[in-house]
Amino acid sequence: MSELVTVTISKPVFERLQKLAAPLVDTTDTVIERLLSFWESRSTEKATPINSSSTATSVFWKSSRGDALPVGMELRGPYLGKTFTAQVERGGIRFHGKLYENLSPAATAAKNLAGTKGKAANTNGRDFLEVSRPCPRPMGSCERSSSKSSH
Secondary structure, three states: OOOOOOOOOOHHHHHHHHHHOOOOOOOHHHHHHHHHHHHHHHOOOOOOOOOOOOOOOOOEEEOOOOOEEEOOOEEEEEEOOEEEEEEEEOOEEEEOOEEEOOHHHHHHHHHHHOOOOHHHHOOOHHHHOEEEEOOOOOHHHOOOOOOOOOO
C-alpha cells in the first residue's frame, strides 16, 4: 500500500467527485486516480501550474464574447467589503462551485451572494473581476480577442 497524504478540497469539488463515484466501491482516492488516468490518456498538452508566472504556453478559455484568459488564472471581485474569487477553467469561469460561460454571469452571481438582487446585481464582468494570478495586470492587458462586445 502506498504512503497516504491528506489533501484538503472544497465541498463543491468533493460533491463533484461523489457524483463520479460508484457507491460502496470507490473511495476519494480511486475516483481521483480514475480521473487522472482519464486525463493522462487523452491529454496531449502539458498542464500549466496555476501559480506559473508565464502564460505564453497556457491553454486559454475563450468566451463567446471575445475574452481569452489562461486556464488556471484566478480572478477576484471586491464588492461591499468582501473579495470574491473565481477560477478560469477550460469550460468557463468557476465561481462558488458553478461554471459560468461568461464573465458577467459570474460577477452577477458574486453580487447575488453579497445580497444584491435583481437588476441591481447586473454588472459587466470585465469591470467587476480583476486578474489575481498568474497575470497580475488589469484585465484589459491580458491576452484577449479584439472583440469588445458588452456583457
